[in-house]
Amino acid sequence: MEYSNLLSERVKSLKASAIREIFKMLGKSNIISFAGGIPSPELFPAKELGKIADGILEKNGAKALIYGITEGYAPLIEIVEKRNAQKNVGKDFDQTIITTGAQQAIDLVGKALLNEGDGVIVEAPSFIGALNSFRSYNARLFEAEVKEDGIDLEQVENILKTEKNIKFIYTITTFQNPTGITLSLEKRKKLLEIAKKYNCLILEDNPYGELRFRGEDVAAIKSFDDEGRVMYVGSFSKTLSPGMRVGFLTCHKDIMDRVVVVKQVNDVHTPLLNQMMVTDYINNYDFDEHIKISAQKCGEKCAAMLDGAKKYFPDSVSLTNPDGGIFLWCTMPEGIDTGKIFEKAVEKGIAFVPGRTCMADIDKVSNCFRLNYTTVSNEKIDEGMKILGEILKEYV
Numbered sequence: 001m002e003y004s005n006l007l008s009e010r011v012k013s014l015k016a017s018a019i020r021e022i023f024k025m026l027g028k029s030n031i032i033s034f035a036g037g038i039p040s041p042e043l044f045p046a047k048e049l050g051k052i053a054d055g056i057l058e059k060n061g062a063k064a065l066i067y068g069i070t071e072g073y074a075p076l077i078e079i080v081e082k083r084n085a086q087k088n089v090g091k092d093f094d095q096t097i098i099t100t101g102a103q104q105a106i107d108l109v110g111k112a113l114l115n116e117g118d119g120v121i122v123e124a125p126s127f128i129g130a131l132n133s134f135r136s137y138n139a140r141l142f143e144a145e146v147k148e149d150g151i152d153l154e155q156v157e158n159i160l161k162t163e164k165n166i167k168f169i170y171t172i173t174t175f176q177n178p179t180g181i182t183l184s185l186e187k188r189k190k191l192l193e194i195a196k197k198y199n200c201l202i203l204e205d206n207p208y209g210e211l212r213f214r215g216e217d218v219a220a221i222k223s224f225d226d227e228g229r230v231m232y233v234g235s236f237s238k239t240l241s242p243g244m245r246v247g248f249l250t251c252h253k254d255i256m257d258r259v260v261v262v263k264q265v266n267d268v269h270t271p272l273l274n275q276m277m278v279t280d281y282i283n284n285y286d287f288d289e290h291i292k293i294s295a296q297k298c299g300e301k302c303a304a305m306l307d308g309a310k311k312y313f314p315d316s317v318s319l320t321n322p323d324g325g326i327f328l329w330c331t332m333p334e335g336i337d338t339g340k341i342f343e344k345a346v347e348k349g350i351a352f353v354p355g356r357t358c359m360a361d362i363d364k365v366s367n368c369f370r371l372n373y374t375t376v377s378n379e380k381i382d383e384g385m386k387i388l389g390e391i392l393k394e395y396v
């Protein structure tokens with residue numbers, strides 16, 4: 001039977017996340033993968049979470065195994081609100097709900113706000129999961145480049161001047177995926193001013209902000225939001241466990257009212273057992289200490305990878321130097337197609353994320369690529385960077 005004609009126009013043209021495709025391939029071989037998107041998995045508190053799960057199911061099984069409310073498990077919402085409040089995130093007009101990862105929070109916002117043809121300003125490069133979500137609502141994506149201190153505000157303003165129906169600006173403010181770059185405080189404030197001037201919203205995505213291994217925290221755009229213009233997304237994926245699928249969204253109640261209906265349709269609620277496990281972990285273990293240790297590890301691994309780049313990469317490849325998070329962004333001379341290098345690298349046992357997959361126009365050649373430093377040992381980082389360096393030298 002021919003199925004392609006039966007598929008909706010909305011999803012027909014969507015390309016599967018190249019990163020997920022890479023993951024499938026990685027499962028099949030003993031490749032050194034710099035393509036991951038999580039902190040060091042050995043740091044996830046598996047034993048503690050195992051004990052917690054046993055305890056919940058023994059003592060509170062019925063509660064964990066029934067339907068919950070769409071907004072989320074109340075004690076976890078309270079925890080998130082308290083942690084948000086420490087960053088001045090969330091005002092009286094806001095509401096917080098628990099989502100099935102930050103991915104779902106982004107998707108729910110897209111579904112609740114985007115009419116076909118509406119515009120979204122995205123960073124170039126950006127997170128493919130968000131780009132694909134907006135694409136699935138037939139939104140038009142407009143790119144503003146990520147500079148050393150974050151999104152180019154002049155480009156943002158030019159888009160807003162010329163394009164009508166821009167619904168929101170999507171920005172990953174701290175240790176951005178894929179560049180590792182952090183939007184400066186000054187630019188955060190200006191971006192909010194620009195959004196006010198042109199009456200559009202901001203979707204601030206911050207799953208990596210707590211993984212800082214150097215420097216001072218930068219206030220969230222949401223912390224300056226005095227009217228509910230900013231929708232703020234967070235996640236426990238990068239601090240506790242990505243497989244648990246627990247994230248959150250904080251935004252104006254009037255938007256949230258629709259988001260909750262959309263989530264109801266989507267998955268009714270985020271699995272209660274997982275929400276209860278996160279709650280118990282935070283209440284009974286030192287979560288902040290755990291994050292501190294994870295962040296330190298990210299810092300060590302980042303240094304090892306930068307060291308490898310210094311030793312083995314050609315001088316014409318430039319790299320970002322993040323203060324936290326899990327990614328480095330590498331830029332090769334203009335005209336080089338890192339998609340082609342990727343194929344060669346995989347043949348030689350190395351994986352990374354080609355830059356093209358992180359752009360609104362996925363078919364455009366990119367001379368950039370993303371490296372993750374947290375999921376392999378220091379020895380493997382050195383070995384992999386050496387092999388990758390040799391491959392890169394063939395192209396410059």
Ligand SMILES: Cc1ncc(COP(=O)(O)O)c(C=O)c1O
Pocket residue numbers: 037100101102103104127129172177205207234235236237242245246247
């Ligand atoms: C910028 C960004 N936002 C959101 C997500 C989704 O995270 P979650 O696992 O919480 O759905 C990711 C995951 O890689 C990400 O990099």
